[in-house]
Amino acid sequence: MGEGWVVFAYLVTYGAITAYAVSLFMRKRRLLPRRR
């Protein structure tokens, strides 16, 4: 009972954490000096 809601909650949780981690990585890459 309730598997759909539980899966939805876990997707939201780990999706948000992954999206934040990726945003940190992208922001860091933008600030690092470019290598030729």
Place this chain on the structure above:
Amino acid sequence: MNLRRLLVGLSVLAVPAGLAVAIASPPDRVQGGFVRIMYVHVPSAWLAFLAFGVTSLASIIWLVRRTPRWDRLAASSVEVGVLFTGIALLTGMIWGRPVWGVWWDWLDARLMSTAIMFFVYLGYLALRRASPGPEERARRSAALGVVAFIQVPIVYFSVNLFRTLHQTQSIRPGGATMDEAMVVALLVNLGVFTVLYLTLLLWRIDLARLEERAEAETAAGAVAGSAVAPPNLEEPVHG
């Protein structure tokens, strides 16, 4: 560097372990499998409290020592704390819809106090963007970082102070109101979220260091640019 790698490795191992423990935990007698949302909802809320506590402490230390590292720690912890508060709010809504029959209750003390806390700490991040210069930014943020922490006990005790829809704490100093297997699953997932918090916090601090360096370089470039700029010989235009 090694600590960051260790934490990333731990995160990669911890998340599947947390999921496995949550799946293996028993269903609730009343709400069945929906109870498994607790293993992400409650740790998110606890880690948000911890994150804002770290901000408050780091802000106090900054006010005493005035060294940039404490400002970096305070601001980085707020960003991660806002993420976890957002997750707690969203997973709470997803849990509330099938169990309570509503996504949100505007008169519930826990829901409303958490939402206010979320927006106050978003305001902290906005304040940092609006403040001129690193010193002024750190001073304003430290003041708000200390004062805003008062919300954490208000949110935590809101379920005891006001008897509204949200249930009271399942784990409290006197013991737990849940089955032992559920307590174990909750504590394992609390460990998982603590590892995730530390990983994200260290990454955010690294980014803050880079942002400060870029800001200093831009400021130095602007000063040098104005020193070599040609004088303005034209008459000022009056409207």
